[in-house]
Amino acid sequence: MGISHYLKEIGRGKDGARPLTQAQAADLLGQVLDGAVSDLEVGAFCIAMRVKGETPEEMAGFLDTIHQRLNLLPASDSATVVLPSYNGARKLPVLTPLLALLLAREGLSVLVHGTPTESKRVFASEVLQALDVPALSAIKTIAPGEVAFAPTELLSPALKRLLDVRRLLGLRNPAHSLVKLMNPVRGKSLLVSSYTHPEYALSMAATFERVQANVLLLRGTEGEAVADARRAPQMQGFIQGRRVLHDEGVKGTLPSVPDLPKDIDAASTAAYIRAVLDGSSPLPASISQQVAHIVHLTRQL
Numbered sequence: 001m002g003i004s005h006y007l008k009e010i011g012r013g014k015d016g017a018r019p020l021t022q023a024q025a026a027d028l029l030g031q032v033l034d035g036a037v038s039d040l041e042v043g044a045f046c047i048a049m050r051v052k053g054e055t056p057e058e059m060a061g062f063l064d065t066i067h068q069r070l071n072l073l074p075a076s077d078s079a080t081v082v083l084p085s086y087n088g089a090r091k092l093p094v095l096t097p098l099l100a101l102l103l104a105r106e107g108l109s110v111l112v113h114g115t116p117t118e119s120k121r122v123f124a125s126e127v128l129q130a131l132d133v134p135a136l137s138a139i140k141t142i143a144p145g146e147v148a149f150a151p152t153e154l155l156s157p158a159l160k161r162l163l164d165v166r167r168l169l170g171l172r173n174p175a176h177s178l179v180k181l182m183n184p185v186r187g188k189s190l191l192v193s194s195y196t197h198p199e200y201a202l203s204m205a206a207t208f209e210r211v212q213a214n215v216l217l218l219r220g221t222e223g224e225a226v227a228d229a230r231r232a233p234q235m236q237g238f239i240q241g242r243r244v245l246h247d248e249g250v251k252g253t254l255p256s257v258p259d260l261p262k263d264i265d266a267a268s269t270a271a272y273i274r275a276v277l278d279g280s281s282p283l284p285a286s287i288s289q290q291v292a293h294i295v296h297l298t299r300q301l
Contacts, residue, residue: 003037011048025061033069033158046165046173054174056206062178063211070155071139075187076109078144079298082191084180085114087223088121093261093269096124097131098276099226100147102291109142111185115152115160122264125149130270155184188301194220212241214301216294229284230257237297258284
């Protein structure tokens with residue numbers, strides 16, 4: 001079915017737009033990713049979905065499509081933890097690399113994937129580079145105890161192009177949600193996914209249940225998949241889409257907050273991460289708890 005038919009359904013405004021079925025959503029995104037539509041139609045798709053919002057059924061369809069097109073990493077000898085990293089640091093240091101290195105220290109294979117989506121933030125890729133973890137240039141198996149960073153364009157050049165539409169339109173599109181839901185790894189793996197607003201917790205959980213995913217879901221730090229060092233966020237775990245863990249967390253700021261670096265540039269963040277890893281700075285309790293939950297969930301895979 002041509003994209004114009006779908007645009008008529010999803011482009012009727014917030015109240016008039018009609019949701020797509022999972023199969024329709026898969027077909028629509030497939031046309032966008034495969035370059036079968038014009039730039040104008042891509043823009044119309046992005047704006048229409050931004051106004052309408054995605055349903056769990058539509059996100060499941062988008063996932064069906066992207067998983068068919070991803071350059072998947074081979075299975076590892078250990079469970080692989082997948083950490084999407086697309087938001088970066090705005091006010092707080094981006095500690096996704098700290099989470100990744102802590103998990104690797106537990107003997108897990110860890111994949112961080114992402115791309116800069118804005119010009120004025122510090123991204124995990126920069127911090128990882130400062131920690132001597134360079135970006136992959138080819139698909140490879142991640143060894144147990146290893147952290148690897150895969151740029152989005154290595155996993156899917158078409159998905160990277162869709163993410164880059166934000167720089168032209170100034171608006172997020174379904175790709176920005178999709179990258180936090182997809183799993184680009186074969187074999188036993190656990191996705192760590194995050195949300196920025198509480199209402200997304202419900203829709204993301206419904207999507208994970210629908211696609212029978214293995215996930216730890218939490219409200220992360222400025223949209224990153226790492227727990228806020230100042231708080232104890234709610235965390236939910238899913239194995240094959242079935243909820244197996246529910247940590248309520250604690251509302252508000254913790255009574256004891258660790259000293260985080262005042263500067264959030266890559267070098268300062270990397271220095272802080274090294275200090276935590278060698279024990280000269282304390283590990284934030286919320287990140288320690290997140291590591292424990294992830295290890296627990298990987299043992300159920």
